[in-house]
Amino acid sequence: MILVSRPDLGNREAEAVARVVRSQWVGMGPVTAEFELRLQPLLATNHVVATANGTAALHLALAALDRDDRTEVILPSLTFAATVQAVLMAGYRPVFAEVDPATLTLSPVDVAHCLTSHTRALLPVHFAGLICDLHPLGKLADLHGLALIEDAAHAFGSRRPPAPPARVTHAACFSFSANKNITCGEGGAVATNDALLAERMRRARYLGIEADTWCRQDRERPWSYQVLGPGYRYHLSDIHAAIGLQQLDRLESFRQRRCTLARRYDAACAPLEFLQPVTRCLPDDIPHLYVLRVTRNLRDPLYLWLRQRGIFCGVHYLPNHLQPAFRPFHRPLPVTEQLAGQLLSLPLHTALADADQDQVILALRDFANSPAISRGAAADPVELQPVETPAP
Ligand SMILES: Cc1ncc(COP(=O)(O)O)c(C=O)c1O
Structure with missing residues (x-):
């Protein structure tokens, strides 16, 4: 696991x-x-x-x-x-x-x-x-x-x-x-x-x-x-x-390990067009999560695919304005709502061995060649744009 x-x-x-x-x-x-x-x-x-x-x-x-x-x-x-x-x-x-x-x-x-x-x-x-x-x-x-x-x-x-x-x-x-x-x-x-x-x-x-x-x-x-x-x-x-x-x-060794793992994911995800890494590994930052946007409605199928192979991912986060307890504070947030269906966090922690990460990467490549891919939507319904300044 x-x-x-x-x-x-x-x-x-x-x-x-x-x-x-x-x-x-x-x-x-x-x-x-x-x-x-x-x-x-x-x-x-x-x-x-x-x-x-x-x-x-x-x-x-x-x-x-x-x-x-x-x-x-x-x-x-x-x-x-x-x-x-x-x-x-x-x-x-x-x-x-x-x-x-x-x-x-x-x-x-x-x-x-x-x-x-x-x-x-x-x-x-x-x-x-x-x-x-x-x-x-x-x-x-x-x-x-x-x-x-x-x-x-x-x-x-x-x-x-x-x-x-x-x-x-x-x-x-x-x-x-x-x-x-x-x-x-x-x-x-x-x-x-x-x-x-x-x-x-x-x-x-x-x-x-x-x-x-x-x-x-x-x-x-x-x-x-x-x-x-x-x-x-x-x-x-x-x-x-x-x-x-x-x-x-151990902070410096943790920083190095997390950055190395994030860079290996970056290289592996680059050729897979349905994956858009969000986590950025800037010098001196510590990637806490490795977050991808999985496009073409493939997030849930990919989550299940990985889980069936013993690879547990996360989703950070379910939007809070949609949570029952916070409904009184709801306001429409279309960017956040669309992101919520796309985000997936791959395993990332300092005890993750190269061999384990290789398994994750292999599973991602296998998914890219699987029939599940052709069942995904050709493109997301709406391309995500940052919020713009309203017209004066
Ligand atoms: C973004 C964010 N804020 C606050 C917290 C709360 O921290 P704690 O779990 O230590 O109370 C967490 C914990 O995961 C978090 O992810």
Whole structure:
């Protein structure tokens, strides 16, 4: 069986966890603090707040924004449900926008269509590890006094863009769940240069308490604390941080392996006209997913073909504006809806052996020569065009 994704954990991670277990301090403590310190230069940021997962990171960042009467956050529909749920948990209304079909990242043109006097923040997603172009979004945010919160769950280790204009409240939220570029088992982090935002998030991640249990150990009265505001139980434990620290040591080898695998897929897919790779392997990026657009209505037949051969692919994602829970926020998104029938993610993870990838590639070539191909539509009904600026 070839899995679409899996973590790459070994003896070093197991040993690191064992050390934390033997120390008897397994909650948030010195190892989590060390993990945050290691992330800071890597993310070129002044503050890192480690969290229990990426959803918590997004929730904390949104909840830490200054509140006013603006209630809307613009985000792509093409993302994991976590992005949307975080918006709702923070008390905002999600406004779904289109993505650019070439990159699957938020379309700045459609964001401009969605802007109203109620817009509070923009929430782009760095799809499959590709950092989206923050320049036009930063400009819009600056112009309209919006916050810019990045969902960087897929993009840990990818090239960081320079910070957007100074007036913009800005934070990037990462996930370290099992299938991410590095994993803590479960984990996340928010990176920001905004000291006030960082302080609010640090407090809110631990029940609104002004200092966590580990930090209070040196105080004269360590049992005494103040609850200063609303809070959640969103901290990262030392057990999880210990895994993350080991994974950080392997980041460069992970980057190289993922890039090598992506380039091999690129070469294999190039002659197959019904496959249009979306994932781009730019220098310094880490391809988190290898996403194809499968044209001619062949996505589902290809998915089944591969599955019958023990190859498990993914679909990232079912559009959120079509999900039952998010129906109240529906708006027609034709590009996203058509993409949803085409997207397929091939197996990509650092433990994928060349021989396994060769099997995937062989199965793709066999499919190209199979009768299934002639049953596919000659062409897709409509060629996908990016959203255009409306006529003035
Ligand atoms: C785009 C995106 N955002 C947010 C998340 C949430 O991260 P976590 O699963 O760590 O809560 C994920 C997780 O897969 C994701 O893919």
